[in-house]
Amino acid sequence: xxxxxxxxxxxxxxxxxxxxxxxxxxxxxxxxxxxxxxxxxxxxxxxxxxxxxxxxxxxxxxxxxxxxxxxxxxxxxxxxxxxxxxxxxxxxxxxxxxxxxxxxxxxxxxxxxxxxxxxxxxxxxxxxxxxxxxxxxxxxxxxxxxxxxxxxxxxxxxxxxxxxxxxxxxxxxxxxxxxxxxxxxxxxxxxxxxxxxxxxxxxxxxxxxxxxxxxxxxxxxxxxxxxxxxxxxxxxxxxxxxxxxxxxxxxxxxxxxxxxxxx
Amino acid sequence: xxxxxxxxxxxxxxxxxxxxxxxxxxxxxxxxxxxxxxxxxxxxxxxxxxxxxxxxxxxxxxxxxxxxxxxxxxxxxxxxxxxxxxxxxxxxxxxxxxxxxxxxxxxxxxxxxxxxxxxxxxxxxxxxxxxxxxxxxxxxxxxxxxxxxxxxxxxxxxxxxxxxxxxxxxxxxxxxxxxxxxxxxxxxxxxxxxxxxxxxxxxxxxxxxxxxxxx
Numbered sequence: 001x002x003x004x005x006x007x008x009x010x011x012x013x014x015x016x017x018x019x020x021x022x023x024x025x026x027x028x029x030x031x032x033x034x035x036x037x038x039x040x041x042x043x044x045x046x047x048x049x050x051x052x053x054x055x056x057x058x059x060x061x062x063x064x065x066x067x068x069x070x071x072x073x074x075x076x077x078x079x080x081x082x083x084x085x086x087x088x089x090x091x092x093x094x095x096x097x098x099x100x101x102x103x104x105x106x107x108x109x110x111x112x113x114x115x116x117x118x119x120x121x122x123x124x125x126x127x128x129x130x131x132x133x134x135x136x137x138x139x140x141x142x143x144x145x146x147x148x149x150x151x152x153x154x155x156x157x158x159x160x161x162x163x164x165x166x167x168x169x170x171x172x173x174x175x176x177x178x179x180x181x182x183x184x185x186x187x188x189x190x191x192x193x194x195x196x197x198x199x200x201x202x203x204x205x206x207x208x209x210x211x212x213x214x215x216x217x218x219x220x221x222x223x224x225x226x227x228x229x230x231x232x233x234x235x236x237x238x239x240x241x242x243x244x245x246x247x248x249x250x251x252x253x254x255x256x257x258x259x260x261x262x263x
Numbered sequence: 264x265x266x267x268x269x270x271x272x273x274x275x276x277x278x279x280x281x282x283x284x285x286x287x288x289x290x291x292x293x294x295x296x297x298x299x300x301x302x303x304x305x306x307x308x309x310x311x312x313x314x315x316x317x318x319x320x321x322x323x324x325x326x327x328x329x330x331x332x333x334x335x336x337x338x339x340x341x342x343x344x345x346x347x348x349x350x351x352x353x354x355x356x357x358x359x360x361x362x363x364x365x366x367x368x369x370x371x372x373x374x375x376x377x378x379x380x381x382x383x384x385x386x387x388x389x390x391x392x393x394x395x396x397x398x399x400x401x402x403x404x405x406x407x408x409x410x411x412x413x414x415x416x417x418x419x420x421x422x423x424x425x426x427x428x429x430x431x432x433x434x435x436x437x438x439x440x441x442x443x444x445x446x447x448x449x450x451x452x453x454x455x456x457x458x459x460x461x462x463x464x465x466x467x468x469x470x471x472x473x474x475x476x477x478x
Contacts, residue, residue: 047422049400050408059302
């Protein structure tokens with residue numbers, strides 16, 4: 001009988017899949033190799049006898065005191081946080097839509113006369129309208145899920161909102177881009193609605209992964225209190241109507257319907 | 264923006280939010296990360312360096328470097344894993360430095376001619392004590408500490424990351440700046456050396472059990 005080598009047994013212990021079946025079969029029949037495997041295991045058990053001294057509950061605070069004065073000043077740059085890979089994806093998607101809008105405007109009629117320019121503007125606006133509409137739809141979904149959630153919790157058990165939180169983080173970045181676009185194109189009403197939406201999304205994005213029932217309720221109240229869901233729905237309806245051509249596409253700074261103001 | 268989460272205590276924000284705030288210039292947000300992950304990093308640092316003083320230095324340096332390199336932090340990674348890796352990298356450099364200093368201070372032990380490298384590890388400090396004195400896990404811990412000190416920095420890093428923190432081979436390879444096959448071999452070599460160092464002790468315990476002086 002050919003015994004397993006120490007390396008094979010170690011790999012087997014480590015969960016290595018290569019040749020696993022053969023080694024398992026051999027171990028079943030071979031007491032010597034089983035004993036060898038036990039001796040390898042003893043090394044790991046022996047390692048577990050080494051204890052790490054507890055630095056104490058306040059250790060983190062102590063480390064902070066030790067390093068706080070040594071941290072270099074970081075110049076505030078709000079955009080720096082945006083350029084993290086996950087966020088870049090979200091930003092990329094939104095930016096791509098904006099680019100598409102301008103590109104659509106450019107190629108719709110290369111030989112632009114006065115009427116052509118108006119057409120190009122409409123195409124561009126329509127792409128933007130669709131993009132913002134989709135963004136609002138996704139935002140609405142997150143807020144509705146949070147508002148309608150009635151988690152079955154007992155006592156002070158934490159509620160996991162990490163999924164909504166992650167979606168909100170992405171939406172915040174998109175929202176920021178659309179808001180700035182709205183602002184630069186003079187659509188202050190749209191910018192204002194997006195600004196309100198951004199605050200609520202930030203609330204969710206910056207919440208802990210798990211919240212207490214009281215914190216959860218507070219989030220729900222803030223969503224309800226600002227009436228943001230209703231505002232988002234009204235804007236969505238208007239944008240939908242626009243994209244379906246049910247009424248003439250208004251100039252960009254006319255995107256301030258009465259209904260939205262009423263809300 | 265800060266008001267948006269004003270209803271939570273600083274420790275309640277997520278790691279991702281704390282990183283974003285730090286990057287936006289809010290230095291206090293970094294405190295949340297330091298306070299939250301210091302104990303975790305300390306455990307790694309202690310196991311790698313073997314003493315509290317060095318461990319504390321590794322922790323401080325890891326968070327300082329983390330702050331300086333925060334722009335490089337991949338947002339889709341876990342901050343704890345990221346700072347853990349910085350600590351491991353710094354600790355391994357420190358171990359290498361310590362080994363170099365030690366070898367400069369002491370004359371290198373002379374290996375017998377033709378003796379394989381691995382045999383040098385049986386030179387665990389202190390001659391084998393009596394079975395009675397070695398009884399109990401405290402003695403095993405002492406032996407294991409000594410055995411860990413005989414590992415190379417790479418081996419020590421590999422076994423600490425693999426055994427205590429359950430790191431994957433790829434992760435270990437990244438810290439060791441090697442490939443996964445070499446990292447796997449390093450873990451195996453570490454286990455072999457520890458086993459060899461533990462052998463005289465295991466045998467003496469076996470002998471003690473045989474003569475009835477130890478249960």
